[in-house]
Amino acid sequence: MKKLNKELSVVDDQLSRIFAALADPTRRDIVARLAVGDATVGELAEPYDVSLQAVSKHIKVLTDAGLVSRSRDAQRRPCHLEAEVFDLMTKWIERYRQRAQERYERLDAVLAEMRGEERTDDTPEQG
Amino acid sequence: MKKLNKELSVVDDQLSRIFAALADPTRRDIVARLAVGDATVGELAEPYDVSLQAVSKHIKVLTDAGLVSRSRDAQRRPCHLEAEVFDLMTKWIERYRQRAQERYERLDAVLAEMRGEERTDDTPEQG
DNA sequence: TCCTTCCTCAACCACATGGTTGACAACGGG
C-alpha cells in the first residue's frame, strides 16, 4: 500500500502556494496593508529596508498564489488583495480544526467512561 | 520613515512557522490524518514512498510550529494534533479577509453611487 | 524624441529545506 497516489490536485497545489506565501512576515505585512487599500509596489516597498526588486518578488509570490491581482494605471501597477482565496484556506483549516476539536471533546467523554469500564480499542479508524 | 521596526514578535514568528509547516502537501496530509486520530511516526510514514526519517522530520516541523504534540507509550511516540493553534491562523486570516471583503462591498456601493454622482476621492485612507 | 518614473527580468549569492543513508538511543520481550 505504498506510493500514495500523489497527483497533487490543483487545489492542493494552490493551497501550498497560499500557505507558503503567507509564511513570510513581510508578505503577511503586505497583505495587511493591501487589506486597507490598493497600493503600488513602490508604496508597498517604502516602509522596508530592502530593495524595490525584493518587494516586487514578494508581490509575484502573492499573485502566483492568487492572493493579489494587478491592474494598470499609466506607469503604475497597483496591487489589489483578492479576498476570495482566503476561503480556500479557512475551509481547509476549519475542516481539520473541527475534527480535532470534536475528537478532543469525545476524549473527555471517553475518559469519563473509562473510569468505570475497560479499554479495548486503541486507535480509531484511520485512512 | 524607512526601516519598519522588524522585531518579529513571538506571535508573528509562530505564525510564520505554522504557515510554513502547512505549505507542504505531505504535512497537510499528516495533519488531516491526525485529525482522525493520534498516530505514531511509523503509522504516518506507511502510506508514503519516503524514508521514516523524512517523515520524522516533517513531524518535527509540525511540533515546532505547535501543531502537533508527542507523548510516550513504551517505544512508541504517538503524535497528537493540537487544535488550538489553528485559532491563531484563523484569527489572522479573518481579520484581513473581513477588511478586504468590506472594502469590496464598499466598492460596490461606491460604484452604485458613481452612476449618479461624481467621484472626488480615489484611494481610501491607507497607512 | 528624449527623459523620468515605475517596475520587472536576469544573474548571482547565502542559507533554508526536503530528501537520502548510516549510526545509535530508548524501551520492552525473551
Added chain:
DNA sequence: CCCGTTGTCAACCATGTGGTTGAGGAAGGA
C-alpha cells in the same frame, strides 16, 4: 543480558528562496 522495535541524530546532497546589483521595458511628460 541481548535483541527487536521504534524513532531520532548527523552528515551529506540537490533544489528552492530571499536577498543583492545591473540592465532594461513600458508609459507618460517636456
